[in-house]
Amino acid sequence: MSVKGELEGIALKIYIYLLESNEDAGVREIARDLGLPVSTVHYHLKRLEELGYVEKTTDGYKVAQRLKLRDYIVIGSRVIHRFTLYSFFFLGFAIGETILILQSQTINPDRLTVLIATILASLIFGIERLRIKQ
Numbered sequence: 001m002s003v004k005g006e007l008e009g010i011a012l013k014i015y016i017y018l019l020e021s022n023e024d025a026g027v028r029e030i031a032r033d034l035g036l037p038v039s040t041v042h043y044h045l046k047r048l049e050e051l052g053y054v055e056k057t058t059d060g061y062k063v064a065q066r067l068k069l070r071d072y073i074v075i076g077s078r079v080i081h082r083f084t085l086y087s088f089f090f091l092g093f094a095i096g097e098t099i100l101i102l103q104s105q106t107i108n109p110d111r112l113t114v115l116i117a118t119i120l121a122s123l124i125f126g127i128e129r130l131r132i133k134q
Helices: 011-022 027-034 038-051 082-104 110-132
Strands: 054-057 060-063 070-076 078-081
Touching: 011 027, 011 038, 011 060, 011 078, 027 038, 038 054, 038 060, 038 110, 070 082, 078 082, 082 110
Parallel strands: none
Antiparallel strands: 054 060, 070 078
16 A cells, blocks of 8 residues: 555555455455465455455455545446556457458558557557556
């Protein structure tokens, strides 16, 4: 967790895990699913609980306060990194441009430029997303 109160690192992973869970989750379950030591998960859950972000229930832990997560968009119970959305946005344009080229059976410099630019943009955002640990 950072000094500014924004979640990062392991605390962010745990918070997102709980946010996406449809049920309360125990310390061991979270540790197993995230591949983390139980002691690390327990420490971060206690910190998140102290901050009021999660709460302990009889069945484990659940999100107590929905936070605005920097770089993430929450859609229903899914948490998606913005780079993932950007990558799919440009991929959609690339697919559309490819369909137009195939339908017209001609390729002009403008269409080729748009196709290359959208493919590159999609790849760049996709690669950047993969480089981020969470």
